[in-house]
Amino acid sequence: MVRAAADDVRYLLSIYHKMIEKLNERSLWLLSLRGALYCRCFCMTDNDYSDWPPLPLPPENLISDDGSTYEEECLSVLDVPPGQMGRIIGRKGASILAIKESCNAEIHMGGDRGPPDKVFIIGPVSQVKKAEAILRGRLLGPSTFH
Secondary structure: OHHHHHHHHHHHHHHHHHHHHHOOHHHHHHHHHHHHHHHHHHOOOOOOOOOOOOOOOOOOOOOOOOOOOOOOEEEEEEEOOOOOHHHHHOHHHHHHHHHHHHOOOEEEEOHHHOOOOEEEEEEEHHHHHHHHHHHHHHHHOOOOOO
16 A cells, blocks of 8 residues: 555656646746735735735746737736625626636636635736726626516
8 A cells, every 4th residue: 555655656746747847937937926826816814915925027038929028917806795796697607707708817706715705816917907897897787687
């Protein structure tokens, strides 16, 4: 049993090293950036993350295929008034799915994994602002429920 466990660990380490070799500088940066943003989603603090390390900066030589640098990524936390989460989610999730499709940003609801009255948006700044505007509009718009 111990030998089998040791073999499993060696196998997992070999897979890990093969994966790391294949990751380029951009992938490693995005991985560390998204990891830091996800941690901020579900480890809410009242001090605006002042005791957290800063988000990793993109490498200086990071340039996209068209010659421009990659857009900065951010996390936005949207407070949802009690009883209003249904307006964001929509019937059978239709509203939130449509918003996710129209924006190049990840949208997570708190629920079981975090604060139930918050929506977390992660992605490029312009797409996060777009998703945030759509979500705020859903909260302020006329009620779709009768």
